[in-house]
Amino acid sequence: MKIYSNSAVPSIELVNSFESREIVCAFHDIDGTHSLIRDWVPVMTLTTGYTARYGLPPDDLEKAVPLVMSKEQEEFASAHDFSIESAGLSALTQMEWAIRCGIQNGVISHCGVDRQINQQIIDGIWSGRETFPEIHEDPALVSWIQEKSSNLFRIYEKILLLMSRDRNLADARIHPEKWRVPGSLAFLQFLHEHGIRNYFVTGAVVDILPSGGYAGTMFEEVDALGYKFGQGELLDGLEGSSWNQKLPKVDIMRNLAQKLDIPPRNILFVGDGRSEIDAGQSMGGITISRLPANAHRAREIHQKLKTNFILQEYNLEDIRKIFR
Incomplete structure (x- = not known):
């Protein structure tokens, strides 16, 4: 499925136009991007x-x-x-x-x-x-x-x-719906149904169990919100940080792209923090910033980073208009 620089979408602001391209994978931040649990x-x-x-x-x-x-x-x-x-x-x-x-x-x-x-x-x-x-x-x-x-x-x-x-x-x-960013599940489902592999990438600590499953406070949160991982599920994987080793998101994302053997230009980066948007732009991908209307300073930062789109929530009707 391709993504396009469509500027005529009511709820999605086009900040930085780009050449349309195929998207095969999406790296999503969690906190503030899909989950509202952590204040x-x-x-x-x-x-x-x-x-x-x-x-x-x-x-x-x-x-x-x-x-x-x-x-x-x-x-x-x-x-x-x-x-x-x-x-x-x-x-x-x-x-x-x-x-x-x-x-x-x-x-x-x-x-x-x-x-x-x-x-x-x-x-x-x-x-x-x-x-x-x-x-x-x-x-x-x-x-x-x-x-x-x-x-x-x-x-x-x-x-x-x-x-x-x-x-x-x-x-x-x-009440999981109360703590999800509006439209989050539908957006992930839309990408999944069109063959795009979804990964959650977080700066929080994620423990990998011997069974291959996940543990830790952030996993508890995404599990409570109904986000499931594995073959046939909405999400293919969860990548996180550690207590002792500094792991900038750009490194986590670059390593994941290399492991998946996917060119970064074909990856969609979704987040509300500067690091994932900066990572996406520096790697040559397409970025969507999920920012509340009152996040004025964050909007300035993301605009300066030349994010491609800014939206407040995931309005699926409008999201369909930037993909074909």
Whole structure:
């Protein structure tokens, strides 16, 4: 099935026109793109804001979680803005940003820090970068930041579960349609029926079981929402990140495309974060941004990234008009 640059579709904004081409596979972000379970921005704001302002919480979850949550009523404006700017980046990258801000603010210390380089990396992460091969820091510092980022990621995840996710998941198991982006299932079914292979790609941790099945908090969410994986199902697979190794989405997606032996130009990238849209454009694919009407800054980011389409929800009648 081919996708076309159709600008005469009421609910779909054509941002960046392109040459029509066959689509054989689609890589979908999950959170905010198909699922509404995770109200992650307040938690990311709190976790990164706390760290940048007060320093690293204890590694022990039982001590760290209540300590960070005790600052829930404080305003962390810069951390909130960063949460919007960094949507879609690896959680380990987001945690690294907070730690480096804490270093810059004088509340976290480590020998071997070059403050100028540290600020350069902070600015780079803010603008969407996740790796800095041209920068050579003290290996001991890099290793320490990786370790502390992993610990902070676990603290963030635990706070997320406590503040909203577990409550929302319980409700989603009873009312799944309430927690899906409108039209999500119909859109996936439409692609599936036309021979397009659907994959969920997430920055959350996904565990692969010995049986080949999936486990982890994100899998629990997509399972509750009725998204099924396997031969003949709507989705062919689920690709995720890890607790300890930074895996930028562009790397996950590029590796998946290579494993499937599919040219990126024939892949549709669907998401609400900068990383999946940037990945899709840099790889030469077609991108659809799923953004709410009030996501003004996110729209600016996606337009700057030259996404192809922006839509608020999956109106199947209109979606059919950009495919033939």
